[in-house]
Amino acid sequence: MSQEITVHGTVAGGFEAVREEFAAFVAGERDDYEGQLCAYVHGRRVVDLWAGAEADSLYGVFSSTKGAAHLVVALLVQDGTLELDRKVTYYWPEFGAEGKGSVTLRELLAHRAGLVGIDAGFSPEEMADDRAIAERLADQKPFWRPGTAFGYHALVIGALTGEVVRRATGHTLQEVYEERVRAPYGTDFYLGLPEAEEPRFRTVQPYCPTPQQQALIAAEPTGPHTLTAIAFNQHVARPATLDGYVNSRRVRALGPASAGGVASARGLATMYAAAISELDDRPPLLKPDTVAEVGQIHSVGYDLVARAHKSYGLGFQATADMWHPVLGAGTFGHSGAGGTQAFADPRSGLAYGYARRRMVFPAGAAPENGGFVRAVHRAAQAA
Structure with missing residues (x-):
């Protein structure tokens, strides 16, 4: 443990407890900790903290990428370019093969299509390329009858919805x-990192399970051909690691929309602030009806892939139910395997982003987010 990592940055008046919470966590971390925390309330930046790196360092944010991807879908639905209850085949006829013809865009966004991967698995080159993933998935038979259940389309949902976007918009x-x-917002959240920004990228460090965690992994092995293995492309001969995926320059350059995004905490929080609040003299990206639609829970209960209780809106996680019950109903966002968390809570006007370099065990929103979110939300409510 280290007491020497310096916390940098600022908080607005009334948010001092957030800095204290962040500093207390950092003080108990390993001396190689790197992380950033940022939050807005009603479009005003109220928290901007970092430790172990720079304020503008960029991290692989894994599935928090899905939030950016599905903000695009929400905008196109709002425009009328996409319609949630149209069949996917209206936009993408080839998708209808193998019994998928009845799947609507709404069902696809809610992880209900049963198309979590392909029997043969994807090559590393394909995993970086959404067009290649979509082409392979079009011919795949769904793993459950679409609409009857749901399961996390972990590495493919962005390719699927992205193909709909491409067919509809060109x-x-x-x-x-x-x-x-x-x-428009100069947001440090990239789906496709330019070469010029590469010096700011911090290589993701894999987690190091404790002996107790290793025992848990050994006690609950995942079979090589389960839905979980297929969804995470672990049924191939030489499966990639999660850290290896985002540490690939090809992945960062192409920005696959399921998990290939790169961002800072500022970038995460700014994107969600722009979604729900006036920011930089611009109106919110999403109208109230759209915000309510994407945040409405569409799938809740037992997730066939995660094998646990999960809940999803339209492309987003139902963050209050899944992670932070202190948040308001209709909160939408997405965590990432490395520990990232990001969301918008329309009821409090809170937009939140957290990113860190070293991955966490188990993969998903890092546990420290619990204390950070409670502190930020409490201050936002009092503001």
Whole structure:
């Protein structure tokens, strides 16, 4: 443990307890800890803290990428370019093979399509390329009858919804995101990291399970051909590690929309602030009806892939139910395997982003987020 890591940054008046919570956590961490915490309330930045690196360091944010991807889908639904209750085949006819013809865009976004991977698995080159993933998935038979259950489409949901976006607009999801979200706000959240920004990227460090954690892993092995293995592409001869995935320059350059994004905590929080609040003299990206639609729970209960209780809105996690019950109903966002957490709580006006370098065990929102979120939300309520 180290007491020497310096916490940098600022908090607004009334948010001093957030800095204390962050500093107390950092003080108990290993001396190689790197992390950032940022939050907005009603479009005003109220927390901007970092330790172990720089304020603008960039991290692989794994599945928090899905939040950026599905903000694009929400914008296109709001525009009328996409319709949630249209069949996916209306936009992408080839998708209908092998009994998938009845799947709607709404069901796809809610992880109900049963298309979590392919029997043969994907090559490393394909895993970086959403177009290649979508082409392979179009011919795959779903693993459950679409609409009857749900399971986390961990590494493919962004490719699936991205192909719908491409067919409907003539542009990739990444291109629409760049034009409508990232560039206008100068947001440090990239779906496709330019070469010029590479020096700011911090290589993801894998987690190191304790002996007790290793025993837990050994006690609950995942079979090589389970839904879980297929969804995480672990049934191939030489499966990639999660840290190896985002540490690949090819993945960072192409920005696959399921898990290939790169961001700082500022980038995560800014994107969600722009979604629900006036920011930089611009109106919120999403209208109230759209916010309510994407945050409404569409799938809740036993997740066939995660083998646990999960809940999803439309492309987003139902963050209050899954992670932070202190948050308001309709909170939407997405965590990432490395410990990342990011969301918007429309009821309090809170937009939150946390990123760290070393992965956590088990993969998902890092446990320290619990204390950070409670502290930020309490201060936001009092503001």
